[in-house]
Amino acid sequence: MATVVLQVRDLAVEFSLRGSVARAVDGVGFDVRAGEIVGMVGESGSGKSVTMLALLGLVPRPGRIVAGSVRLRDIDLGTLSLRELAQLRGRQMALIPSDAGAALNPVTRIGAQVGEGLAAHLPDLPRAERPGRILDILRRVGLPRPEHQVRRYPHELSGGMQQRVAVAMGVQLGPDLLIADEPTTALDVTIQAQILRLLLDVREQSGTGILFVTHDMTTVAEICDRVLVMYAGQIVESGPVVEVCTAPAHPYTRALLDAIPPLGGDPPEQLTTIPGAPPDPRAWPAGCRFAERCWLRERLGNPEKCTSLAPDLADLESERRSRCHFTEAVVR
Amino acid sequence: MLRYALGRILLAVPLLFGLSVLSFVYVRLIPGDPVTAMLGVNSNPTVVAQLREQFGLDRPLLGQYGDWLAGVMRGDFGVSFRSQLPISTIIVDRIPATLQLAGAGLVVSLLIAIPAGVAAGMRPGSRLDSLITSATLFGLAVPAFFLGTLLMLFFSLKLNLVPSQGYVPFADDPAQSLRLTVLPALTLGLAISPYLARLTRSAVLETAQEPFVPFARAKGLAPRKISIGYVLRNALPSLVAALGLTVASLMAGSIVVEALFNWPGTGRLVTGAVTERDYAMVEALLLIYGGLFIAVNLACEIAQSLLDPRVRLT
Ligand SMILES: Nc1ncnc2c1ncn2[C@@H]1O[C@H](COP(=O)(O)OP(=O)(O)O)[C@@H](O)[C@H]1O
Numbered sequence: 122m123a124t125v126v127l128q129v130r131d132l133a134v135e136f137s138l139r140g141s142v143a144r145a146v147d148g149v150g151f152d153v154r155a156g157e158i159v160g161m162v163g164e165s166g167s168g169k170s171v172t173m174l175a176l177l178g179l180v181p182r183p184g185r186i187v188a189g190s191v192r193l194r195d196i197d198l199g200t201l202s203l204r205e206l207a208q209l210r211g212r213q214m215a216l217i218p219s220d221a222g223a224a225l226n227p228v229t230r231i232g233a234q235v236g237e238g239l240a241a242h243l244p245d246l247p248r249a250e251r252p253g254r255i256l257d258i259l260r261r262v263g264l265p266r267p268e269h270q271v272r273r274y275p276h277e278l279s280g281g282m283q284q285r286v287a288v289a290m291g292v293q294l295g296p297d298l299l300i301a302d303e304p305t306t307a308l309d310v311t312i313q314a315q316i317l318r319l320l321l322d323v324r325e326q327s328g329t330g331i332l333f334v335t336h337d338m339t340t341v342a343e344i345c346d347r348v349l350v351m352y353a354g355q356i357v358e359s360g361p362v363v364e365v366c367t368a369p370a371h372p373y374t375r376a377l378l379d380a381i382p383p384l385g386g387d388p389p390e391q392l393t394t395i396p397g398a399p400p401d402p403r404a405w406p407a408g409c410r411f412a413e414r415c416w417l418r419e420r421l422g423n424p425e426k427c428t429s430l431a432p433d434l435a436d437l438e439s440e441r442r443s444r445c446h447f448t449e450a451v452v453r
Numbered sequence: 454m455l456r457y458a459l460g461r462i463l464l465a466v467p468l469l470f471g472l473s474v475l476s477f478v479y480v481r482l483i484p485g486d487p488v489t490a491m492l493g494v495n496s497n498p499t500v501v502a503q504l505r506e507q508f509g510l511d512r513p514l515l516g517q518y519g520d521w522l523a524g525v526m527r528g529d530f531g532v533s534f535r536s537q538l539p540i541s542t543i544i545v546d547r548i549p550a551t552l553q554l555a556g557a558g559l560v561v562s563l564l565i566a567i568p569a570g571v572a573a574g575m576r577p578g579s580r581l582d583s584l585i586t587s588a589t590l591f592g593l594a595v596p597a598f599f600l601g602t603l604l605m606l607f608f609s610l611k612l613n614l615v616p617s618q619g620y621v622p623f624a625d626d627p628a629q630s631l632r633l634t635v636l637p638a639l640t641l642g643l644a645i646s647p648y649l650a651r652l653t654r655s656a657v658l659e660t661a662q663e664p665f666v667p668f669a670r671a672k673g674l675a676p677r678k679i680s681i682g683y684v685l686r687n688a689l690p691s692l693v694a695a696l697g698l699t700v701a702s703l704m705a706g707s708i709v710v711e712a713l714f715n716w717p718g719t720g721r722l723v724t725g726a727v728t729e730r731d732y733a734m735v736e737a738l739l740l741i742y743g744g745l746f747i748a749v750n751l752a753c754e755i756a757q758s759l760l761d762p763r764v765r766l767t
């Protein structure tokens with residue numbers, strides 16, 4: 122089995138705002154192995170982006186990591202200084218943003234912008250070699266006519282090309298881990314497919330581990346090897362994609378899958394088809410966080426356990442886990 | 454680019470025309486007759502009529518305006534009611550003093566306001582931010598003449614570090630000229646810094662929230678590179694626009710500061726012309742100050758577009 126590049130244990134992130142504390146990420150743990158694409162899926166607000174930022178050590182104020190550990194290969198990120206952490210970012214772990222059009226510096230030409238990463242992380246690389254490296258990486262991500270594009274500004278590129286540039290910046294230093302936070306949501310369907318293809322190529326060529334965040338179950342099924350289902354700051358189910366998608370073990374996953382429109386329809390902008398809304402992160406309910414919206418609980422005659430006792434993320438068969446008191450009833 | 458700039462300049466023409474009408478009409482709306490004001494209420498009616506004729510005040514308004522505008526186009530603002538000297542000569546004589554004070558005041562305010570605004574905007578809600586924000590609020594509340602008086606009392610009368618009042622042309626005695634500039638420039642600079650600091654803070658704050666800033670961190674760039682190359686660089690167009698607006702405070706401030714420090718610039722002309730009801734002079738100054746404001750903002754707008762590659766320069 123491939124080496125583990127990312128190991129996350131019991132990660133918790135809190136936002137304190139005017140007296141109230143929102144635990145946006147609550148005890149999240151998972152691994153990503155080299156060459157593996159791990160999907161993280163869940164409704165918006167479930168804590169996916171905050172988890173990604175926590176991995177990078179970039180949780181915005183007033184948020185902070187209150188518990189847990191993150192290991193990148195054999196480095197415990199919690200023991201690093203801010204400077205050392207900054208040196209890892211963009212080099213050993215890189216972020217691919219959801220909207221490259223907004224994430225690229227609008228006043229800097231593409232070439233110079235790609236070169237910033239080289240200058241920051243490879244200070245010994247002779248200046249004269251930079252242009253060649255920049256063109257190489259832009260060619261690798263399939264940017265048409267790179268020698269022409271390097272002279273342009275981000276707004277002069279199409280959304281698909283901007284996203285390719287962002288991927289190029291992410292992969293140019295051969296990171297162990299690529300964090301892609303909804304990298305295709307801002308794009309139209311054909312371009313989405315091209316970017317997904319590109320990520321598969323990157324994995325193929327360099328064996329990078331990819332953590333792929335999305336709210337779209339269809340995308341998960343298309344490119345991921347394993348999937349983590351997030352709900353209300355916690356992982357509620359995890360396992361190999363095929364098994365999770367064909368035989369979900371948590372009522373929430375089941376509901377997500379049922380919310381996929383029939384084949385040929387447009388992918389949903391947001392999963393609004395599950396009735397109700399997630400609970401308030403400032404006051405998580407005592408029992409299961411999904412209980413209030415759970416179809417299974419209703420079907421089982423509203424057992425008391427669901428609202429009084431918080432379920433653990435229990436191991437099922439190999440590699441599969443589910444956070445439900447009545448997992449067997451879902452599978453059946 | 455040239456076409457863009459030309460377009461902006463053409464747009465300024467009707468603005469300048471409106472300004473000339475306003476300057477002209479405004480002065481005529483002031484109650485009281487300038488000649489009576491000059492000679493006193495009990496003056497000889499024959500003399501009054503003679504003077505009115507001499508200044509053209511007895512002719513129809515439209516004709517007066519037409520002649521005046523035609524003169525202005527040639528750089529001739531007429532003759533001062535007071536001193537009987539050509540207004541353009543009087544003003545040109547005063548310009549070096551005013552430029553020296555305004556320039557020095559602007560430098561002082563830039564040195565104070567830009568670092569303060571950047572520091573506050575980069576870390577909103579921090580203790581430094583609260584400190585700077587309170588300081589700017591306080592600064593906005595303190596009138597320039599009060600601030601200037603305090604500085605004068607302290608630095609020149611008490612500590613005797615610099616002279617308190619007066620002006621020497623730079624060409625005549627550079628060292629003394631600079632010494633005399635210190636206090637008025639400090640007063641003017643401190644007076645306008647709060648505006649500029651607030652504008653800077655909000656421009657920086659807004660830019661710091663753009664998604665490219667956290668992405669730059671995710672790329673592992675150094676904090677200095679992010680503050681300068683990302684936040685400041687992207688806030689620059691708004692900062693230039695803010696600077697254009699600050700020119701109004703600079704003009705207003707310099708009128709007060711020149712009076713306080715007995716500085717013989719155009720600001721003194723404004724105070725003098727208004728109290729003495731020197732119509733022609735007031736008209737000329739209104740037009741020049743207004744025109745300058747329009748011109749500076751025009752220049753800032755063009756500079757702003759040059760700094761932002763997203764503005765299409767066709
Ligand atoms: N800047 C912030 N300030 C306060 N709370 C935040 C902030 N960012 C995120 N949160 C909290 O974290 C929760 C999860 O957000 P996020 O990770 O962005 O969700 P997702 O990416 O899954 O859509 C939000 O519901 C909110 O309560």
Ligand SMILES: [Mg+2]
Nearest residue numbers: 166169170171
């Ligand atoms: Mg998100």
